[in-house]
Amino acid sequence: MQFTEEVQQTLQHLKAQGKTYTQCVFLLAGEFGYSLPVAHRITEAVWNLDGNQQEIFHIPPGSSVACPEIDTRRHGASIPLSDRHVRVAFEQIAPRIVLLDDFLSDQECDALCASAEGFRASVVMSGNDAATEVDRGIRTSMSATLPSSNIFVQKVQRRTAELLNWPLQQCETxxxxxxxxxxxxxxxxxxxQPGADDFEQxxxxxxxxxxxxxxxxNTPEQGxxxxxxxxxxxxKARKGSALFFSYPDATTRSGTFHGGDMVTxxxxWIATQWLRTPPVPSTAVCDQ
Ligand SMILES: O=C(O)CCC(=O)C(=O)O
Ligand SMILES: [Fe+2]
Incomplete structure (x- = not known):
């Protein structure tokens, strides 16, 4: 996604006038109609990297962190994976959001649902392992872990790793x-959440x-x-489709505040695959 020479010049001009970074972000959003996460990315690009070839990326400029990604540039609307063609229904650059159709067959959806056992109240992963009463109010659905020995689970996880160019060892259960x-x-x-009790650990x-x-x-009847x-x-939740988004900066500026609307x-039924960065050794934590 590109931004124009005009936008770049406006930002450089504002900077020369002594406007703050935040003022520039709001001005870009207000005057040019960019969403705030995109306005942030552009301001960063112009301020820190002298224009960054007038391109904005979902990864913050200057960041060296590897990120799972669907490379939609090399394909048309259909992405050929080893065992399936998936279709891109929607994509956004920043924050990176891609909606895919036909990611799973009906049979795979049904098999994943059938292999879920031992449903329990969901734990909100805020960096705290224990779900509090407050947490339970946030998420009222029930969760189950899928056995990684299950052949459908393995197939779907391999497909996910290929789609996102991300190692399987960095995919959660x-x-x-x-x-x-x-x-x-x-x-x-x-x-x-950085700062949570067991975040470092x-x-x-x-x-x-x-x-x-x-x-x-599945496709819910309503909601x-x-x-x-x-x-x-x-x-809309539709059986077989999949929604990908990433948050390489892991802060509120990632723009990925999201939720699941009430089912009416x-x-x-959904399966969620969370992707992880490699472990980050910390000097503050002594691993047993
Ligand atoms: O149910 C949804 O649509 C959202 C689920 C979600 O946010 C999650 O599993 O982290
Ligand atoms: Fe979520």
Whole structure:
């Protein structure tokens, strides 16, 4: 995604006038109609990297962190994977959001649902392992872990790793969520919150979360859209489709505040694949 010479010159001019970074971001958003996360990326690009070839990327300029990504530039609307062609239904550059159709066959959706056992109240992964009463109010669906020995789980995880160009060892155990009428998942971020009690321990052992792939295993009768609260984006849950988004900066500036709307009729089943960065050894934590 590119921005124009005019935008670049405007920013350079504002900077020369002594405007602050924040003022520039708001001006870009107000005057040119960019969403705030995009206005941030452009301001960063112009201020820090002298224009960054007038391109904006979903990864913050200057960041060296590797990120799961769907390379849509090399293909048309259909991405050929080893065992399946998936179709790009929608994509956004920053924050990076890609909606895919035909990611799973009906048979795979049904098999994943059938292999979910031992549903329990969902734990909100805020960096704290224990779900508090507050947490339970945020997410009312039930969760189950899918056995990684299951042949369908293995197939789907391999496909995910190929699609996102991300190592399997950095994919969490696949989780299923089941929403009944009245259930919802209030807006949240998926990354672990720096500052939470066990943040250092989690991240030093198994890395920070950097991306999410939500796979829709059925089509709810009513409600259950996934929405990005700050972006004005709503995605309908449709059996077999998948929603990818990433948050390489793991802060509120990632723009990925999202939730699952209340299911008002029928059920909603999803499988969530969270992607992790490599473990980040910390001097503050002594691993047993
Ligand atoms: O149910 C949804 O649509 C959202 C799920 C979600 O945000 C998650 O699993 O992290
Ligand atoms: Fe989430």
């Amino acid at each position: 696949l989780q299923i969520q089941r929403y009944l009428p009245g259930d919802q998942y209030k807006p949240h971020y998926d990354y672990f 989690i991240v030093s052992r198994s890395g920070q979360r950097i991306g999410t792939l939500i796979m829709y295993l 259950g859209d996934t929405y990005f609260w700050n972006l004005g984006i709503k995605i 009729a029928g059920e909603k």
